[in-house]
Amino acid sequence: MEFIKEEREDVKIEETLSVKHEDTEEQTDLMALKEESYEHNVKEEKDQYGNDHDFLSGETSFSCSQTEKTSSQEKAQKKRTSFNQQDHMRIHTGESPFRCQQCGKRFTHKVSFKRHMRIHTGEKPYTCKLCGKSFNRKGHLNNHMRIHTGEKSSISHQHVKSLDQDENLKVHMRIHTGESPFTCQQCGNGFTEKGSLNRHMRTHNGEKPYTCQQCGKSFSQHGSLKIHMRIHTGEKPYICQCGKSFDQEGNLKVHMRIHTGESPFTCQQCGNRFTQRGSFNRHMRIHTGEKPFTCPQCGKSFNRKGNFNYHMRVHTGEKPYTCQQCGNRFTEKGSLTRHIRIHKGEKPYKCPQCGKGFSQHGSLKNHIRIHTGEKPFTCPQCGKSFEKDWNLKVHIRIHKGEKPYTCPQCEKSFSKQGSLKIHIRIHTGEKPFTCPQCGKSFDQDANLKVHMRIHTGESPFTCQQCGKTFTLKGSFNRHMRIHSGEKPFTCQRCGKSFNRKGNLNYHMRVHTG
The missing domain is CATH 3.30.160.60 (Classic Zinc Finger)
Structure with a gap:
């Protein structure tokens, strides 16, 4: 027994x-x-050890060395009985x-x-x-x-119940009493069953006894392995009334909230509701200011793991998302998605006022400000406002005198990276922007656009006072000084002012000879 x-x-x-x-x-x-x-x-035990070992009665016919016989049948009997004795002794x-x-x-x-x-x-x-x-x-x-x-079954329920009913009742009663007799020595967590403690201990010791035979990934629980196997088999046994399938029951339950409108997780501070606990937990960090994900290299902290993972690529230089057409690499999947639109010519964001299309939503938002005249980004030092956040950041460098972009050939510095790129073309002689009509090349895209107006006859800048039109904004600004009387260029020697810089330069020859 x-x-x-x-x-x-x-x-x-x-x-x-x-x-x-x-x-x-x-x-x-x-x-x-x-x-x-x-x-x-x-x-099973009878099949393994032979019918001569009576497991139910506990009677065992172990052989005695003083009374052994020598027949082959009895030798076989002796070998089997000796094995049973050896196996039985492991109990002791x-x-x-x-x-x-x-x-x-x-x-x-x-x-x-x-x-x-x-x-x-x-x-x-x-x-x-x-x-x-x-x-x-x-x-x-x-x-x-x-x-x-x-x-x-031929065995009565009452008989089977009597085998373990005391132990099962004890375990069940812990639900009501709250007793957790099995305690983790490392973290102090309590459990009602020893099996639960054993599974929990794998968290600390890192033990993962259940291994996928297809990819080699290991798991601490058998149920986790079963769920993982569905990745390989493609099995999705949990099906919603809308036809969508899921590999886990929990995912189906979360999905059902789309149909029921249920949002069981409510923020007590602002009243926002969430369908998933994970979304709720992330939201609460906004109120608490908690940033549990800290960079081990620079100490910067983040409230989301995804943001932390993205930040780590700054240090590692990792760019896991590659464009299959041009080979450009990106740190974020979203950046690759936006980049792909350049190749496709896709512009899904349309301006509701003029119909112009954009490949990025942020570009559309910036464009809308042309129509509204909105300039939400204001310099705290001089009060100048800008349509884009980036333009304000660049402008601030004027006040600080900051010029972080330096030419490696002549060491001239610039406040904008774009200005440095244009400057480098002076050294390289590169003129990548070519007129399709006359073949003339330019080092800047803006210069090509201005040049194209010669062929198109476009004059987009019109004086509201006299009706004169201009192809260049600079020419338009100089013309407007005729009407306003403005003379912003002043001689430092005699105080005489001029409406054009060229006129001031010509005047300076009077003093210099």
Whole structure:
């Protein structure tokens, strides 16, 4: 009876390794499973060690060295009986010679070890011939067959109940009493069942005994492995009424909130509601100011892991997103998506006033300000306003005298990166912008646009006072000084003023000779 108890305990420990909600076939009829386990354990041990060992009665006919006979039949009997004695002695010695190479768990009996290995391999050798469902234990298949046959176990429910009812009742009562007798020595968390503690300990020791045979990824829980396997199989067993499928029940539950409108997570500070706990937790960091993700290299902190991962690429130089057409690489997937629109010519963002299209939403927002005249970015030092945040940042450098972009050839510095790029073309002689009509080339795109007005006859700048038109904004500004009388160029020697810089330069010759 001791032997049976040990074997049943071994089976029980194995089964706690699986996530409870995943093993539905084992939970459908708990009492029937216990009956089968009781029958099956006795049968398996008899099959392994021979019928001459009476496990139920505890009677064992171990051979005596003083009364051995020499016939071949009796020698075989002696060998089998001697093996049973050796196996039985492990109960007293505590010897567990069968060790799992994947998780390190040890077993006293080979049959227990074989059953355990099926957890890692995912092997289910026992298949129902009626519905095709497979099981990793013969007892579970026998139990399942009763669904088809309607057969009831020969062992009474009352008898099976008596085997474990005291222990099961104790565990159940902990739900009501709140008792958690199994405590983690590392973090102090308490658990109602030893199996739960064992699973929790894998968090600390990093143990991942369940390994995917296809990609080699390991998991701490059997249920996690089962979910992972659906990536390879493509199985999505949880189906919504709208037809969308999911590989996890939890994902289906979250999806259902789209149809029901349920938002169970409410912020107590601002009233915002969320369908997912993760979204709610991220939102709460806005109020608390918590930034749990800290860069180990520069100490900068972030309230989202995604932002932290993106920041780390600044240090590593990693650009995992590559354009397949031109080879340009990007740190963010969104940047690649926007870049692809250049190749496709896609401009999904349309101005509602003039119909102009843009490849980026931010570009449309900036464009809208041309129509509204909005300039929301104001310099705190001089009060000048700008349509774009970036323009303000560049402007601030004028006050600071900051010129961070330096030419490597002549060491001239610039406040804008674009200005440096244009300047470099002086050294290289590069003129990448070519007129398609006359072939003339320019070092700046703006200069080509102005040149094109010669061919088109376009004069977009019109004087409101006299109606004269101009192709260049500079020419228009100089003309307007005629009407306004403005003379911004003043001689530092005699104080005389002029409306054009060229006129001032000509005047200076009077003083210089």
